[in-house]
Amino acid sequence: MCGIVALVGSREASTILVEGLRKLEYRGYDSAGLATVSTHKGSKKGFITCKKAEGKLVNLLNLIATDGAPGHIGIGHTRWATHGKPDVKNAHPHVDTLSQVAVVQNGIIENHTVLRDNLQKQGIQFCSETDTEVIPHLISEALIRLQEEGVTAKEEMLFLAVRETLDLLQGSYALAVIWAETPDVLIVAKNKAPLVIGFAQGEFLCASDTSAFAGFTRTILPLEDRELALLTPLGVEIYDSLGKRQHRTPSLIVGSEKDVEKGQFRHFMLKEIYEQSETADQWIRRFLPNGLSPSSPIALSFEDSFYESIEAIQILACGTSRHAAMVGAHLLEQFAGIPSTVFFASEFRYAPPPLAPNVLTIGVTQSGETADTLAALIMESERRSSLKNNLFSSRQLGITNRIESSLARQVSNIIDIGAGLEVGVAATKTFLGQLLTFYGLAIMFAAKKKRRSSKEINEICCQLRLVPNQLRDLIKTHNKLTEKLAHQFVNTKDVIFLGRGINYPIALEAALKLKEISYIHAEGFPAGEMKHGPIALLDYKVPVISIATQGVVFEKVLSNAQEAKARDACLIGIAPESSETEIFDHLLPIPKVSEWISPLLTVIPLQLLSYHIAAHRGLDVDQPRNLAKSVTVE
Ligand code: G6P
Numbered sequence: 001m002c003g004i005v006a007l008v009g010s011r012e013a014s015t016i017l018v019e020g021l022r023k024l025e026y027r028g029y030d031s032a033g034l035a036t037v038s039t040h041k042g043s044k045k046g047f048i049t050c051k052k053a054e055g056k057l058v059n060l061l062n063l064i065a066t067d068g069a070p071g072h073i074g075i076g077h078t079r080w081a082t083h084g085k086p087d088v089k090n091a092h093p094h095v096d097t098l099s100q101v102a103v104v105q106n107g108i109i110e111n112h113t114v115l116r117d118n119l120q121k122q123g124i125q126f127c128s129e130t131d132t133e134v135i136p137h138l139i140s141e142a143l144i145r146l147q148e149e150g151v152t153a154k155e156e157m158l159f160l161a162v163r164e165t166l167d168l169l170q171g172s173y174a175l176a177v178i179w180a181e182t183p184d185v186l187i188v189a190k191n192k193a194p195l196v197i198g199f200a201q202g203e204f205l206c207a208s209d210t211s212a213f214a215g216f217t218r219t220i221l222p223l224e225d226r227e228l229a230l231l232t233p234l235g236v237e238i239y240d241s242l243g244k245r246q247h248r249t250p251s252l253i254v255g256s257e258k259d260v261e262k263g264q265f266r267h268f269m270l271k272e273i274y275e276q277s278e279t280a281d282q283w284i285r286r287f288l289p290n291g292l293s294p295s296s297p298i299a300l301s302f303e304d305s306f307y308e309s310i311e312a313i314q315i316l317a318c319g320t321s322r323h324a325a326m327v328g329a330h331l332l333e334q335f336a337g338i339p340s341t342v343f344f345a346s347e348f349r350y351a352p353p354p355l356a357p358n359v360l361t362i363g364v365t366q367s368g369e370t371a372d373t374l375a376a377l378i379m380e381s382e383r384r385s386s387l388k389n390n391l392f393s394s395r396q397l398g399i400t401n402r403i404e405s406s407l408a409r410q411v412s413n414i415i416d417i418g419a420g421l422e423v424g425v426a427a428t429k430t431f432l433g434q435l436l437t438f439y440g441l442a443i444m445f446a447a448k449k450k451r452r453s454s455k456e457i458n459e460i461c462c463q464l465r466l467v468p469n470q471l472r473d474l475i476k477t478h479n480k481l482t483e484k485l486a487h488q489f490v491n492t493k494d495v496i497f498l499g500r501g502i503n504y505p506i507a508l509e510a511a512l513k514l515k516e517i518s519y520i521h522a523e524g525f526p527a528g529e530m531k532h533g534p535i536a537l538l539d540y541k542v543p544v545i546s547i548a549t550q551g552v553v554f555e556k557v558l559s560n561a562q563e564a565k566a567r568d569a570c571l572i573g574i575a576p577e578s579s580e581t582e583i584f585d586h587l588l589p590i591p592k593v594s595e596w597i598s599p600l601l602t603v604i605p606l607q608l609l610s611y612h613i614a615a616h617r618g619l620d621v622d623q624p625r626n627l628a629k630s631v632t633v634e
Pocket of ligand 1: 364628
């Protein structure tokens with residue numbers, strides 16, 4: 001987790017570093033810090049200035065505005081606490097005893113306790129509880145040793161010291177190092193955590209994510225695992241872990257990395273909820289344009305053999321992406337007839353199912369950087385390739401909103417959901433983009449494997465084309481309705497969401513959204529399961545929000561809702577308006593659409609209700625406590 005950014009160039013580094021950190025704040029916002037190297041007039045030897053502040057980036061900004069941080073080279077960090085509380089002493093950068101070496105890191109050094117014990121035995125005192133702090137101390141030790149061994153070139157010394165230190169580290173890291181003695185040299189390295197170098201005229205920026213490069217450069221080069229790079233104002237040199245020089249050509253960022261603003265909206269989350277009609281519109285334009293043949297109804301570029309050879313699908317994901325995957329699995333099984341299972345990526349890695357032949361593994365992650373998902377995909381690929389049997393070979397597909405991400409580089413097939421940058425930590429438009437992508441896949445599998453007639457396929461495609469306008473109307477109406485309704489729930493302690501079938505994952509997603517941004521305890525249940533235990537929770541203080549859409553389970557969900565009402569629960573319905581839905585104390589109406597399509601619409605009032613409850617509670621909707629948008633640690 002955490003975001004790192006590092007710069008070497010000719011301009012004042014702190015301004016550019018803070019600007020980069022602002023774009024990376026979605027990766028963590030517990031504390032922030034930066035360190036620069038500058039020299040006194042007439043001296044070649046530099047000194048490090050290190051500034052750190054607890055809380056959001058704005059606190060660091062204020063600190064630098066008063067204290068300053070001179071230098072044309074520097075490293076910056078925005079933290080999501082793993083080891084040690086989110087306070088100033090644990091904020092990055094971390095320095096060695098004499099404050100000559102400064103380091104920022106993203107990831108987890110798994111053997112930090114052993115390394116720390118060894119260093120402490122040598123008399124080194126630690127200032128923080130972080131795993132990172134071992135790194136500047138180890139580099140400093142190595143520098144002293146190298147000097148004793150007669151290495152005199154400072155740049156070479158730093159390079160060798162970092163390389164030696166990396167050999168001692170176990171776990172994941174993306175890190176950047178500066179040394180007071182080399183005011184022109186920046187060293188960066190990575191293993192199992194993302195790090196990309198950006199190239200500009202006489203300036204080089206390095207960051208966890210390309211979003212930090214907006215307005216700086218579009219020319220980038222992602223580092224590979226166990227590589228390290230030496231950056232000076234003269235250029236960039238990349239080396240593998242054995243010190244062998246690597247030669248790769250930088251590439252251009254695909255698509256536009258527009259700097260997004262809130263505009264008229266109070267929060268990014270509300271803006272992104274509103275943008276969902278546009279997300280759907282774009283998706284239809286790209287994947288469902290007019291004139292496609294009935295045998296290939298969706299504009300996906302996979303060969304026919306890709307669909308034909310697959311007999312089962314397993315989907316690995318976390319959080320909101322997992323809920324999209326659950327809707328996807330329902331569609332793939334029930335619409336396209338392909339056995340599909342969804343796994344928590346974090347569980348799959350340590351308890352995978354027995355290997356089956358002709359399985360497609362799909363990894364879903366909007367950020368493309370979720371460590372659990374990436375690691376689970378790697379593990380699955382490795383165990384399949386070790387069998388050396390074609391039937392069991394690894395076929396992987398990634399679904400992401402970040403085409404420059406590690407996921408896109410890791411899997412051979414990728415679908416970019418194209419929702420545009422999402423800033424709010426709680427996913428909304430990327431969830432919709434993921435859902436739509438699963439509709440596309442299910443339709444293609446159904447068509448290619450002839451599991452549905454052309455008429456059925458045409459019908460669902462026509463319904464999908466109506467979704468952008470339906471969303472537009474729905475968002476407008478429900479923004480008003482939910483804002484009013486939200487007042488009633490500002491002090492609520494527990495909320496229960498019910499759904500069935502294809503809308504059960506939407507109940508889970510609604511509960512997650514409410515938890516994430518309002519800190520209200522919420523659970524999602526399949527409506528029929530209430531009577532087997534959860535119903536004991538109900539009384540007049542626990543609102544029950546029930547998704548009841550036309551289809552096979554419509555009456556059943558209404559009966560389950562009645563059971564809740566009989567326990568005095570306040571009942572809110574997400575359902576089409578009809579005499580049957582009069583049982584609800586409050587109705588958030590949705591249009592009458594087929595059950596297949598309904599999740600694309602039922603999610604809207606639920607997102608808006610969560611948003612308004614959190615906003616009424618006066619919470620930081622876009623950056624909720626303890627969360628980060630991209631979770632790059634296991
Ligand atoms: C974090 C976020 C969740 C998100 C999950 C998966 O936990 O707080 O909102 O759903 O990561 O993220 P991904 O980028 O893999 O979709």
